[in-house]
Amino acid sequence: MGEPVTKFLVNFWNSPVGKLAIVTMDNGHDYKKPNVFSEAALMSLNEAIDTVLAQGDVKGLMLTGKPYIFAAGADLTQVPFVTTFEQGYQIGKAGHTIMKRLMDLPFPTVAAYNGVALGGGLEIGLYCQYRTVARSVPAMGFPECFIGLVPGWGGCTLATKLLGPEKALELIIFNALNQNRMINGVKAYEMGLADRLYDGAEFFDDSLRFLMGIIDGTEKVERHAPKTTNLKATITKAKEFVDAKVHGAAPAPYRAIELIEGATKWSVEEGFEEENKALGDLIKSRQCKCSIYAFDLVNRYAKKVKGVPEAKPKPVKKVGIIGAGLMASQLAQLFIYRLGVPVVMKDIKQEFVDKGCAYVHQEFQKMVEKGRMPEARARYLSSLLRGTLNYDDFADCDFVIEAVFERMDIKKQVFAEVEAVVGPECILATNTSSLSVTEMGADLKHPERVVGFHFFNPVAVLPLVEIIKTPQTNDLTLATAFDMAKKLKKTGVLVKDAPAFLVNRLLTKMLVDCLTMVDEGADFAQVDEALLGLGLPMAPFDLLALVGFPVAYHVAETLNQAFGAERFPLNANFKKLVDAGKKSIYVPGAKTKKVDPEVEKLWVKKGQKEFHPDEIRDRVLGNLAKEIDLILREKVVDSSRDVDLAMIMGAGWPFFMGGITMYLDMTGVTPKVLQKVFFSF
Numbered sequence: 177m178g179e180p181v182t183k184f185l186v187n188f189w190n191s192p193v194g195k196l197a198i199v200t201m202d203n204g205h206d207y208k209k210p211n212v213f214s215e216a217a218l219m220s221l222n223e224a225i226d227t228v229l230a231q232g233d234v235k236g237l238m239l240t241g242k243p244y245i246f247a248a249g250a251d252l253t254q255v256p257f258v259t260t261f262e263q264g265y266q267i268g269k270a271g272h273t274i275m276k277r278l279m280d281l282p283f284p285t286v287a288a289y290n291g292v293a294l295g296g297g298l299e300i301g302l303y304c305q306y307r308t309v310a311r312s313v314p315a316m317g318f319p320e321c322f323i324g325l326v327p328g329w330g331g332c333t334l335a336t337k338l339l340g341p342e343k344a345l346e347l348i349i350f351n352a353l354n355q356n357r358m359i360n361g362v363k364a365y366e367m368g369l370a371d372r373l374y375d376g377a378e379f380f381d382d383s384l385r386f387l388m389g390i391i392d393g394t395e396k397v398e399r400h401a402p403k404t405t406n407l408k409a410t411i412t413k414a415k416e417f418v419d420a421k422v423h424g425a426a427p428a429p430y431r432a433i434e435l436i437e438g439a440t441k442w443s444v445e446e447g448f449e450e451e452n453k454a455l456g457d458l459i460k461s462r463q464c465k466c467s468i469y470a471f472d473l474v475n476r477y478a479k480k481v482k483g484v485p486e487a488k489p490k491p492v493k494k495v496g497i498i499g500a501g502l503m504a505s506q507l508a509q510l511f512i513y514r515l516g517v518p519v520v521m522k523d524i525k526q527e528f529v530d531k532g533c534a535y536v537h538q539e540f541q542k543m544v545e546k547g548r549m550p551e552a553r554a555r556y557l558s559s560l561l562r563g564t565l566n567y568d569d570f571a572d573c574d575f576v577i578e579a580v581f582e583r584m585d586i587k588k589q590v591f592a593e594v595e596a597v598v599g600p601e602c603i604l605a606t607n608t609s610s611l612s613v614t615e616m617g618a619d620l621k622h623p624e625r626v627v628g629f630h631f632f633n634p635v636a637v638l639p640l641v642e643i644i645k646t647p648q649t650n651d652l653t654l655a656t657a658f659d660m661a662k663k664l665k666k667t668g669v670l671v672k673d674a675p676a677f678l679v680n681r682l683l684t685k686m687l688v689d690c691l692t693m694v695d696e697g698a699d700f701a702q703v704d705e706a707l708l709g710l711g712l713p714m715a716p717f718d719l720l721a722l723v724g725f726p727v728a729y730h731v732a733e734t735l736n737q738a739f740g741a742e743r744f745p746l747n748a749n750f751k752k753l754v755d756a757g758k759k760s761i762y763v764p765g766a767k768t769k770k771v772d773p774e775v776e777k778l779w780v781k782k783g784q785k786e787f788h789p790d791e792i793r794d795r796v797l798g799n800l801a802k803e804i805d806l807i808l809r810e811k812v813v814d815s816s817r818d819v820d821l822a823m824i825m826g827a828g829w830p831f832f833m834g835g836i837t838m839y840l841d842m843t844g845v846t847p848k849v850l851q852k853v854f855f856s857f
Contacts, residue, residue, distance in 0.1 A: 179251045180205055182217040184224035189384075193391045194235030196384070197228045202242040202725045210248035213296045217251070220673075224723065225277045229352045236387045237281060239304060240288040241382065249295025255468045258459045265456035271296065271329035272448040278303040285391045288383035289313055289361065289370060293319055296839060298369075299327060303332035306397060308386055309370035310379040313361030316369070321352040323463035323471050326432040328455040333447030336439035339368050340402025342662070344436050345414045349429055355637075360492045371397045372811075378673055396643050402438045411437050425711030426463050426832040446596045451615050462842050466834025471834060473821045474667075475731045481658065482632045482814045483670035485651035488602065489659035491692045496576035497521045498530030498590045500563065503607060504579035506635035508535045520569045529563035536561050546625050568599045575660065577605040577629055587616050595620050603653050604732035605629035609727065610676040610734040614646040616833050624650040631666075633722070640826035642677050643668045669822050672812045676731050678819065679826040681812075682836070683719070684744065685803045689796050690716045691747040697785035700761050701769045706789035707796060713828040721760040729754045744804070794845075801840050801849045810856070816854040 180203040187198045201211045211217075228234055241247055250271075258264055271383020271810050278285055278300070287301030289309040293316045303305050309316075312560075318327045318335075326332055327348055336344040347367075351357040365373035374382040389395030411433060418429045431454045439447045457465050496512045500523035508521050523529045540554040549557075562569065570576060574597060578590050592602055598604075604626045604654040606616055617626030628644025643660045645654055654670075661668035671677045676684060690703050704715035721727055731753060756778060763770045804819055813819060833839040837854035840846045846853050 178213045179188035179203070179214065179253060180209060181214060182211040182220065182247065184217075184220045186227050188225050188231065191235075191384070191388055193388045193474060194233065195233050196236050196387065197237040198384075199224055199228070199229070199237060199239045201239070201247050202835070206604035206605060207242070207244035207291070210294075211290060211297065212246045212251045213250050213271070213300075214251040214254065216271070218270055222274050222277070225274075225281070228281075234283060236284045236286070236391050237278075237279070237304075238286045238288055238383060238387050239301070240290050240383070241293075242291075243292040246289050246291050246293040247297030247300065248292060249297050249299075249319075250329075252471065254467050255459060256465060259736050261456040263456075264459035265452050267459065268328045268448075268455035271299075272452065275300055275329060276448075278662045279305075281389055285389070287386045288380070288382060289316065289364070290367065290379055292316070294318075294358075295327065295331070296329050297333070297339045299329045299331045302330055302338065306386070306390060307370040308372045308374055308379070309361040310376045311361050311365050311373055312379075313364070315358040315360070316364050317351055317356070317358040318348045319352055319670050321349060321429040321432050322356040322467070322831055324426065324428050324461060325434060326451065326454050327457075328451040330448065330451070332432055332435035333439045333442070334450055335369075336393055336436050337404075337444070337447075338399075338402070341407060341436050341440055342410050343367055343402075344412065344439075345433070346401070348432050348436065349414050349418060353418065353429060361850045366639035368399070371399075381815060398456055400798070407437070407440060421713075421776050422830065422832065423708045425709065426462065427461065428831070428832070429456055431458065432544045434447060463832040466838050466842060467831045469838050470824055470831040473817060474824060475816055478667045479824075481668055481670065482610075482818070483645070483654075484658045485655045486571035486652035487655040490574060490603065490656040490657070490659060490679065493517055494573045494575075496517045496570040496573035496594070496598075498576065498594065499523060499579040499801040500528045501579065502535070503631070503633065503635070505532040505535040506633075507577060507579060507607070507631065508532065508561060509539045510635055510664060512536070512557050513540075516557070516560070518560045518562065520564055520573065522564045522569070524565070526565060527765060529565065531561045533561055567593055568754060570594055570597050571599075573598055573602055575603045575605065575656070577607055579607045582609060582611065582727065584611055584615060587611065588619060591616060591620060591626070592790065595622070601652070603627065603656055605657065607631055609680050612675070612733040613644045613673045614648070617646065617648065623648040624655050625655075627653050627672070628673065628677070629657055629660070630671075632679065638826055638828065639666050640822055641666045641668045642671045642679065642822065642826070643673050644673050644677060645765065646673045648773065667821070667825050669813065669825075671822075672810070674807075674812045674816055675734050678807065678812055678822050680731050681735060681807065682736055682800060682819075682823065683723075683827060684728070684804060685799060686796055687716060687720060687728060688732060688744055688747065689799055691750050692745065693787060693792060693795065695747065695749060695781060696783040697781060698787040700771055702787065703788070703792055709789060710793060710797075711830050711833055713830060717761045721762075725750070725754045725758060752778045762831070797840060797843075798849045801846050804837060804840070804854065806852055819854075 182201055182203040189196045203211050285304040287304040287307045318331050320327045320545045364370050372386050414433050497508050500521050507521050511519050537558045540558050544551050544554045568699045613628040617623035627649050630642040632638040632640055643657045658668045700717055704717050708715050736746050763772050816837040820837050823829040823836045841853045841855050
């Protein structure tokens with residue numbers, strides 16, 4: 177079942193300058209159900225234009241949306257059913273043909289962007305002669321390249337002709353592939369997408385007055401011809417950016433660049449025809465299907481997470497953090513910024529506490545410098561943090577999270593110490609990356625208030641929190657943990673208390689295979705390049721440097737002890753690097769990947785096997801499929817969708833790969849290795 181049908185509702189107003197048509201896009205629901213364009217919606221637009229033209233005396237038209245929403249683009253629920261080039265081509269052609277009727281109207285037209293305008297919603301406004309935008313609009317953009325498509329209803333062509341290739345690339349390529357970044361109404365006006373910027377309260381009336389002014393000649397709009405100088409350098413820069421993001425594995429952004437470059441010399445009709453062809457090719461592609469699945473996971477499935485108890489969450493008015501290292505400091509800044517409550521951060525030395533507090537203050541100051549908050553707000557938020565060496569300051573905390581060194585004895589000790597101070601219902605959370613949460617709370621008086629609350633680094637970027645339930649964790653604790661994740665603007669996924677939980681178990685599985693292949697004769701860079709060729713956001717050995725060698729080895733030890741050396745071997749060469757204090761496989765800052773000479777000296781290969789890139793990929797993907805199968809059998813998470821959601825949000829698994837289980841299914845790895853599929857189509 178698709179989205180509710182968006183209708184183009186026509187009203188006429190006999191204004192001082194003549195009859196005006198006011199066309200409102202509305203699907204009959206509130207802002208929580210945005211207007212989207214299905215085939216039925218396009219037919220409604222066609223009928224609305226017929227109605228306007230039938231009047232015979234209309235002097236102008238204004239197109240706008242329902243409260244807070246202009247339109248959010250095409251109805252993506254229909255994309256999985258498109259399987260041929262011709263179907264995709266016809267979808268593009270239908271959109272172009274009907275929307276172009278707006279462009280061909282014999283009187284002035286204004287698109288009044290009153291709210292969110294995404295994809296086709298932004299595109300339809302480009303068919304009007306003029307545009308206004310409300311200062312309050314929070315999100316405008318072209319997310320298509322993020323989901324395996326191109327802005328194929330005029331976006332590539334019309335945005336380029338209006339703004340020039342550089343700004344079109346910013347909107348369509350750079351923003352989309354930077355985690356689907358949006359612009360707001362003010363930025364849209366500054367870029368030239370809109371001719372006038374009005375405040376929200378008077379936006380509708382001001383936009384109508386603007387249209388009347390266009391008609392009677394009192395409003396003039398001056399637009400400068402967009403620059404196309406340095407086109408070659410601009411296009412080259414965009415291609416290099418896309419290469420760095422998707423490594424050639426996703427066709428959509430490359431196709432969008434071609435369309436933008438072509439739009440600088442093609443006619444509008446030629447541009448539209450090329451967009452039709454692009455949609456025909458892309459909409460049936462694996463990358464597009466995977467992207468739509470991933471988009472649905474993040475935007476719908478994640479909002480209805482499994483396993484949340486019906487218990488009323490506990491109010492959290494003060495947070496305690498044990499530890500003041502980098503992770504603890506990131507958590508302190510996040511809790512203060514999102515919850516606006518006092519946070520107390522403890523460590524064993526004053527210098528550690530001071531460093532952690534300084535980090536938080538600096539992060540708020542950076543937000544001021546970037547214009548994300550006023551100075552006074554930053555000072556207030558900074559004042560909510562208190563550093564301490566004394567557990568007594570935790571006495572009135574409602575939620576305490578530990579982020580100390582990954583050793584069970586240390587974690588059990590700090591939990592015992594803090595339990596002696598806090599109230600009996602204060603929740604004790606652990607940010608452990610791999611250790612047993614059950615064991616951590618085993619000696620406490622109230623193990624029912626212990627929960628795993630595992631963030632991913634960098635905390636500000638990755639939206640996943642693995643919420644680990646032990647057999648003792650009660651409903652109040654679990655409900656509060658999920659509520660906290662939501663208030664922190666994170667997505668909580670319920671995970672069984674199993675070694676390394678979910679994401680780290682899979683990343684470690686990939687890592688041990690990579691290390692083993694280097695032992696057997698592969699080059700570090702060769703392994704990295706082979707896996708980057710899949711489209712991964714980061715090469716395995718670069719990810720290893722980000723995680724940190726000691727942390728990665730510790731997680732491997734946990735999994736080795738739990739599941740044995742056959743599945744999770746401990747690599748002796750890697751242990752030598754850990755013991756030597758190495759932080760990276762490669763020479764830092766080198767233009768091309770060059771293995772650190774000390775790493776080469778320490779690493780003693782066991783074989784001289786030559787690997788083909790496909791062989792590297794096959795081994796890693798095949799073993800990941802086997803490990804995921806075991807994870808699902810062990811009920812570590814509820815379903816393969818949880819695996820996919822967690823890998824997208826916790827490991828940056830690309831949308832165009834659709835989550836790991838979808839990718840393994842669609843590329844034939846699962847059927848080959850397991851003689852089945854994870855996903856029921």
